Amino acid sequence: MRRVLVVDDEENLRVVLRTLLRRHGYEVETAASGEEALALVDAFGPDYVLTDVRMPRMGGLDLLATLRAKHNDATVIVMSAYGNLDLAIEAMKAGAYDYVQKPFKADEVVLALRKAEERESLRRENRALREEIRKENRFEDILAKSAQMQEVFRTIAKVADYKTTVLITGESGVGKELVARALHRRSARGGGRFVAVNCGAIPENLLESELFGHRKGAFTDAVQDRRGLFEEASGGSLFLDEIGELPLGLQVKLLRVLEDERIRRLGDARDIQVDVRIIAATHRDLANETKAGRFREDLFYRLNVLPIHVPPLRERREDIPLLVDHFVHRNNGRLGTAIRGLDAEARRLLYEYSWPGNVRELENTVERAMVLTEGDLVTAVDLPERVREARDPVQMQLASGELSVKKTSRIIEEILIRRALTKTKGNRTRAAELLEISHRALLYKLKDYQITDL
Ligand SMILES: Nc1ncnc2c1ncn2[C@@H]1O[C@H](COP(=O)(O)OP(=O)(O)OP(=O)(O)O)[C@@H](O)[C@H]1O
Ligand SMILES: [Mg+2]
Incomplete structure (x- = not known):
């Protein structure tokens, strides 16, 4: 059974809420002040704290701050009268999950609790999932x-x-x-x-x-x-x-x-x-x-x-996003930045780059971009030129949505020919053998693709 702690200096409201929430299956305790609430939390262990913002002495905001300082992670929902909306907003900024405006209808409070419950189970699931992934994808460091x-x-x-x-x-x-x-x-x-x-x-x-x-x-x-x-x-x-x-x-x-x-x-x-x-x-x-x-x-x-x-990293690109997230998180701690991550374009560029310096180069690139970026999201302009420009032509072609087999094959063909010539140090007969095409076909294609060097 989910536990709710109701905190309000108005006795009437406490009684109404207790009756209502019990009927909806919650276990309920009430407190008449912030101080009284604090005295109860440890023993009662509420999942939710439903608190008025304005009360004599310790108000809802102070209660919230004290709970957080004690590392109590109960979900806090504040109630505020019409004139105190700015206090409710302040409470949200300080980590309250939601607010309901007084006077409220019964189902508004229940709805706020149900919403919080849903989010919480999602959060729990996410946490478990993340933990699982982290365990599987990590071996020592x-x-x-x-x-x-x-x-x-x-x-x-x-x-x-x-x-x-x-x-x-x-x-x-x-x-x-x-x-x-x-x-x-x-x-x-x-x-x-x-x-x-x-x-x-x-x-x-x-x-x-x-x-x-x-x-x-x-x-x-x-x-x-x-x-x-x-x-x-x-x-x-x-x-x-x-x-x-x-x-x-x-x-x-x-x-x-x-x-x-x-x-x-x-x-x-x-x-x-x-x-x-x-x-x-x-x-x-x-x-x-x-x-x-x-x-x-x-x-x-x-x-x-x-x-x-x-x-090398370019042969296991699936590791790139994982490493990028890790470096962003770690650098936020080290540099004191609050970067949320990379936008889609920047992510794609990092994914496609060939990383001749492997993970060390990726690590340095992410750190540099985090220092350079103006906002809280790293974008393509924050990446070094070599990363922005060295796009893999095949990936680019595929990403463009082009469906022509002919055009796409030509791009791949040219890459293979250049590769074969590099491997054979320009020996065309041997290159043709590697490519499994005739010598004559190779000569024709060299002209076609205007490959003259090598
Ligand atoms: N899979 C990984 N997960 C997290 N960090 C990594 C990973 N691989 C490499 N790194 C980080 O990248 C950097 C380079 O790694 P390391 O020094 O082990 O590479 P190396 O192969 O010994 O390089 P070199 O040949 O230049 O000495 C280090 O900062 C390391 O922490
Ligand atoms: Mg080393």
């Missing part, structure tokens, strides 16, 4: 709903507890570090430390002592013994970011550590046993690096036992 990323989530969960080395690959800004942290947290060693080192950012001579530590006097600046990151991460995980940049000399040493689980500080004569889970990441194609002689093949195979590939 990674937000994603695309099938590709759900697969990544499953893989992380599956491999987390093995001590096996994991190699995370993917373009810059796709979230490799987030995946590494999630993997660590989900593993049995999640309570241990997560130590990250960027192998590309530290000069070779320093990197070695950084990783393995050194003894006092091992080199000029080694004024005292120092533990390396392997020791720091013992019992936890060591994240070797940009492993593709690891100098060849250190690749040999790393391979040995992976095999023996022992390290030796620079200048030391003895080995130290370490218990570390290695997570490596790179934006490079390590197989290629291996062929080019820049990465040791044996280390590559040792690292590549459990690869996790994080696909």
Whole structure:
């Protein structure tokens, strides 16, 4: 049974409302003042507070403010006499759900309550739904709903507890570090430390002592013994970011550590046993690096036992709206802005852009737009030129509502031809093979589409 607390200094009205609402199936309590109402709320736990605005001492507005301050989320409906309409409006602004004007007919009050009830059940449903979606689309700090990323989530969960080395690959800004942290947290060693080192950012001579530590006097600046990151991460995980940049000399040493689980500080004569889970990441194609002689093949195979590939954002566009909402919400908290979101045009542009910088670029773009926008809604003009202009021609054609198969096919055909020529570095015979058309047909189409470069 829904509970209503009726607050009015007029006894008559309290009696009338109590009778009326009880008849409509509500459980009713009454209070003659704001103070009396406050004394009752906790014990009675009303779903609705139906209160007069103007009462001696504590009026309806103060009652509302006090309820909210106590984090009581009962739905408040105010009643006001004709002359006090401005007070009722003020109450609405302060978070009252509705108001009824006195004198009222019986069904007006009941109707206001029914309306509130409907909205409340909708709100509850929405909240449950949102919660559900949030749970499904989130893995630790990674937000994603695309099938590709759900697969990544499953893989992380599956491999987390093995001590096996994991190699995370993917373009810059796709979230490799987030995946590494999630993997660590989900593993049995999640309570241990997560130590990250960027192998590309530290000069070779320093990197070695950084990783393995050194003894006092091992080199000029080694004024005292120092533990390396392997020791720091013992019992936890060591994240070797940009492993593709690891100098060849250190690749040999790393391979040995992976095999023996022992390290030796620079200048030391003895080995130290370490218990570390290695997570490596790179934006490079390590197989290629291996062929080019820049990465040791044996280390590559040792690292590549459990690869996790994080696909670029443009291959999982379903994740874009989710990420945009998340960044808007988070930035509102951080920047103190009150942006409601993006208008349809801006949303579409973000959805269609190719995001060479992936999620990081999207994150920066949303933040920049939120700072630039004049209103409370981000629009297309707030987006950088590259996003506004780099519309995907196929998407544009489809969005235009054009139905001609011929015109649309031409757009796609031209894209495929350019792609094939890029791939074959301008070799037309091989391009024709890839396109599965004759050499002659290709020459004709090149002329037709006026493709001369390449
Ligand atoms: N799925 C995601 N959900 C929420 N935030 C994400 C997601 N993917 C990436 N981000 C955010 O995008 C930024 C880039 O992510 P991260 O640093 O993990 O990428 P990376 O692949 O390691 O990039 P790089 O190769 O440049 O080091 C971070 O701020 C991260 O929080
Ligand atoms: Mg990174």
